[in-house]
Amino acid sequence: MIPAGEVLGTWIAVGLTLMMFSFIYKDNPAFKFGEHLYLGISVGYYVNIQYWSTIYPLVFQAMKQQHNYWVLIPTILGIFILLRIIPSMSWLSRMAFALYIGGFAGYSLPLIVHSLLLPQLSQTLQPYSGGPGPVINQIIILVAVFSTLIYFFFSLEHRRTVGMISRLGIVFIMVSFGASFGYTVMARISLLIGRFQYIIESGHIMFPWTRS
Amino acid sequence: MDFVTLILNLDRKIIFACVAVLVAWPLIWPLSMPVGTTPEVRSIFSAVDALPNGSDIMIAADYDPSSKPELQPFLYSMLAHCFEKDHKVHILTLWPGGPALVQQAVEEVSKQYGKTNGTDWCFLGYKPGNAAVVGGLTNSITGTYPTDFYNRPTANMPIYQRVQSVKDCDYIVDIAAGATVEVWIAFASAPENVPMSAACTAVSAAGYYPYYQAGQLDGISGGMKGSAEYDVLLMDKYPNVQGGAPRVAGNAVKGMDAQSAVHLFIVLSIILANICYFIANKRQREERRTA
Numbered sequence: 001m002i003p004a005g006e007v008l009g010t011w012i013a014v015g016l017t018l019m020m021f022s023f024i025y026k027d028n029p030a031f032k033f034g035e036h037l038y039l040g041i042s043v044g045y046y047v048n049i050q051y052w053s054t055i056y057p058l059v060f061q062a063m064k065q066q067h068n069y070w071v072l073i074p075t076i077l078g079i080f081i082l083l084r085i086i087p088s089m090s091w092l093s094r095m096a097f098a099l100y101i102g103g104f105a106g107y108s109l110p111l112i113v114h115s116l117l118l119p120q121l122s123q124t125l126q127p128y129s130g131g132p133g134p135v136i137n138q139i140i141i142l143v144a145v146f147s148t149l150i151y152f153f154f155s156l157e158h159r160r161t162v163g164m165i166s167r168l169g170i171v172f173i174m175v176s177f178g179a180s181f182g183y184t185v186m187a188r189i190s191l192l193i194g195r196f197q198y199i200i201e202s203g204h205i206m207f208p209w210t211r212s
Numbered sequence: 213m214d215f216v217t218l219i220l221n222l223d224r225k226i227i228f229a230c231v232a233v234l235v236a237w238p239l240i241w242p243l244s245m246p247v248g249t250t251p252e253v254r255s256i257f258s259a260v261d262a263l264p265n266g267s268d269i270m271i272a273a274d275y276d277p278s279s280k281p282e283l284q285p286f287l288y289s290m291l292a293h294c295f296e297k298d299h300k301v302h303i304l305t306l307w308p309g310g311p312a313l314v315q316q317a318v319e320e321v322s323k324q325y326g327k328t329n330g331t332d333w334c335f336l337g338y339k340p341g342n343a344a345v346v347g348g349l350t351n352s353i354t355g356t357y358p359t360d361f362y363n364r365p366t367a368n369m370p371i372y373q374r375v376q377s378v379k380d381c382d383y384i385v386d387i388a389a390g391a392t393v394e395v396w397i398a399f400a401s402a403p404e405n406v407p408m409s410a411a412c413t414a415v416s417a418a419g420y421y422p423y424y425q426a427g428q429l430d431g432i433s434g435g436m437k438g439s440a441e442y443d444v445l446l447m448d449k450y451p452n453v454q455g456g457a458p459r460v461a462g463n464a465v466k467g468m469d470a471q472s473a474v475h476l477f478i479v480l481s482i483i484l485a486n487i488c489y490f491i492a493n494k495r496q497r498e499e500r501r502t503a
Contacts, residue, residue, distance in 0.1 A: 049308045053338050057359075108343055108398070111444050115402030115428075116394065123426035141425070154491035180418045183434060187282060189235070189474050190436040193467040194281020196235050 002208050010205040019194050145171040216495075219488040225450055227481065234477050238469030247468050252424060253441040255431030257293070259451065260383060265298045267382035268375050270406075272396060273317075275389035276309025279413050282454075283387050285464035286411040286439040287317045289446050290379040295332070296450050297324035300371055302353065302381065304336035304344060306392055311338045311361060316487045329362075330369040337361035342392060346399040377404075384408040393420055397428050411438060436471060439464035 017036035059075050062068045077096040084093040124145050126137045150162060151169030158166045204210055213221075260269070271290060275283045294301050306312055327333055336357040339345045348356035353375065354366040366372055375381065378400045386396045387410065388446050393410045401408035407430055412420055414435025423429045433442055443465045 025225065042349055046308050048339065049311070050340065052309075059320070072483045104343070107347070111398050111403060114454070115398040117427050119402070119428055120422055123422075176418065180415070183414040184416050185478065186437065186471065186475070187435050189231075189471055190414065190467065191278075192231070192235055193239070193436065193470045196239055196469060196470070198234075200239050 003203055007205055007208065010202045014202050014206060015197055017199060020077070021195075148172050216491050218328075219347070219402075219484060220492055221259050224332060230477060231474055234473040235470045238473055239466065241387070242466065243469040243473070245469050245472055247437075247444045247465055249441045249445055251433045251435075252436075253438050254445065255382045256385070256411070256433060257431075257442060257445040257449075259409060259430045260290070260293055260299075260385075261297065263297065263299065263382050266300065267297075268300045268302065269294050269381065270378055270381045270400075271301060272306060272313045272384070272386045272392065274301060274306045274386060274392040275313070275413075276307050277313065277366070278309075279389035280313060281467065282413050282435045282439065283352045283389060283411060284313060284317065285385055285436070286433055286442055287314070288321060289439065289442045289464075290323040290387070292325075293446055293450075295321060295327055296446075298332075300375070301333040302336065302375070303333065305338050306340075306342050307389070308338055308340070315361065326411045330360075330364070331371055332369050334366065334369060336362040336366070337407045342395050345401050346378075346395055347393050350400055350404055352377055378406060379404045381406055385411065387411045388416070389413050390416070392417075393429075397423060402428065409433075411442075419480070421462060434469050439466045 147169035413435035417434030
């Protein structure tokens, strides 16, 4: 026996999915209702999650149970950020932003350079080895990186040799866009498949008497 | 109206209807088309499979319901694979919309494998601050997450008696819908020398290939196709994945028939539309010449 709540919930979920799909035909009140409901519920859900996972344990609980009043400093700085919405007090937000950006840049820059930039550079310029296949791949990567960088180098006029190299860069950029677009189409179809799967698999919950 | 004009002026609703039929048909009556595996996904599977039984795996499920069809099947398969190998699973999410999805998956799969919360796995929950959280995990897991998702103190858990930080984990897997893969590479995997793989949405897969090429990621699984490949590899190696329970593995494979059918339709539509476009152009040129 399927609980009545699950049957009702599934009817609502499938109904809302169909409301959103109705936009394919044209904009309509059912779509608008679904859209606004989604936005409202999302905001409520995220506010709730952020409060119970951040503000309550890290501020209220820390002060109440551990008597840690140092948390008031970041809390006040956080409130300063919200003051951007009051023009006369928006200058206070700059202090919080300056601290946040400065601290985070100092913390992350060495790690980003060490972990992302340098390994990528060394891989691009690594010695050729491993047979004809990997060597050809290495050459293609090197040519692609060089020509793409030239395309984005604007201190030289893109004519003659520089123009030729930058046009080659455009070809590599287009190939990259094509790959990304292909993947994007696949992703969107996957989302549609996910919804269809849900609707089809929900059939026996929505109509419990069809369950064998 | 001839065929060329008809195609070039086709109402887009007809294309939508065709796509809807091509998606629904294989889901109702599966075509059972084969799913080939790629080296990128095989690398993830081999890496997790090659770890000694009982290794510690950090799984970051950094996505929310909008990416569920692409990434949730991968999480199910990865959890099944880890529990099949008796690995200890440390799971968390950096996305506020993620906890409900992770809770559903980890509770369901761990129950099927008879694994105990706090001993075999721990769901640390959600914490905001991406890089700060990952950086914190490299110092102390229990310090960054004093309590788990169920509000129980982590410091007393058996799973954290020998694992203090990400450094003590044997592998990291980031299942990501956004840019958190770079955060995990920069703040945990590379500085602490912990091998890592990523499963991402198809949209972002192309952007992560440089990290795979550079060896910073052992493997990449892109979108539903990658998840289906992992399902296939898992079911091939462990045919009795708890009796092949449908929720544990195979969910992405079911969607691949529809994916292939729609891709074929899109490719044929592009070719047909281009041919019609060039024929129409040629006709216009000829009409202008005769006029």
